Amino acid sequence: MKRPSVTSSAIPLITAMIAVAAVLLPIFLADTPWPVGARDYLQENGFGDSGAINLVSAIYLGYRAFDTLGETIVLLVAVGGTIGILTRSGAILAEGYTNPDTVAGIDSSEEEIPSFSLAREKRKSHALRTHLLEVVTAILGPIVLLFGFYVMLYGHLSPGGGFQGGVVVASGIVFLGLGNRMESSTKLTQAAVLGRIEAAAFLLLILASISGILLGKGFFGNPLSRFTAVPEGFIIMLNAIIGLKVGAGIGFMCIAILGRER
């Protein structure tokens, strides 16, 4: 590992680090008393206002749901940008894996093959993978998906919620995409299906956000609070929609980066 001019670049680096540390140290070590007013209000009224025991869910789907809408738009734009950049640049990463530089140790060595490696004809399209990886991810994939939906749907009662459950669902999708040992592909790893799920979830989110207007509430008002005292159904629905959207979006990006788009 050659590192030219180590000494000449070390002094500016150390100076910059000390300067940044001096600026940030008061921020990191501040001990002004934390205001408790908002905490006390949420502790008193959070459950009654939104129906969610989990106060974090009560904030980001109840009091600050508008902010969550903006957040999902950012996610949508990021997914669109990533997919746009990756597809615009011609054949996706799978080609990068099969160029001789990256897989030199895998498909050019005829005599010495690791015992876990795949059959020879699959080694082109599944470079850098082994039987071990494919078996384990194929078995774990559905379990991870199930856990993701649990985290998503119980977000109002326990730690979790739409974003967290969605990320777990996305890793389940990645597992399914990696573990196609028997070539038994599922629809969930196809980029077109994931894109459609994400778009449909965004449409549902918009519809849910204006559903309160028909009943005399504001934008993102909770329509159920006219009928029941504990309007938790709206939070569950928003959690499920956001979970589907985040799971499909991040899974879409990961599948595209894995290079399984055909």
Add this chain to the structure above:
Amino acid sequence: MIERILILLLFLVGFSGILARKNIIKKIFGLTLINSAAVLLFVVEGSRVGSQAPIMEQGISQVVDPIPQALMLTAIVIGVCVTALALALAFRLYQAAGSFDIDEIRRRVHDES
């Protein structure tokens, strides 16, 4: 106190990654480390009042402040978006210039023009 100093060190590790590394992928992950340091700092700040998780089950009182946690949920998602977009751009740059090293990329772009 010790946790705050560790978070500051995490921030500085990410900053030095952005500043000193030549590899674009390492720069992107330095950015991710800075994002994690900011998230951790906010969560630690919010836990200064109260001691229990903000899930209002029976007999729970004195919860930590849930507002920084809800804010950091946003920050985490935005961080993931930024990382994914930056990695896609780095991949595009690799296709155009054939390297992740910024000096190498600069040299090749300079040669072409």
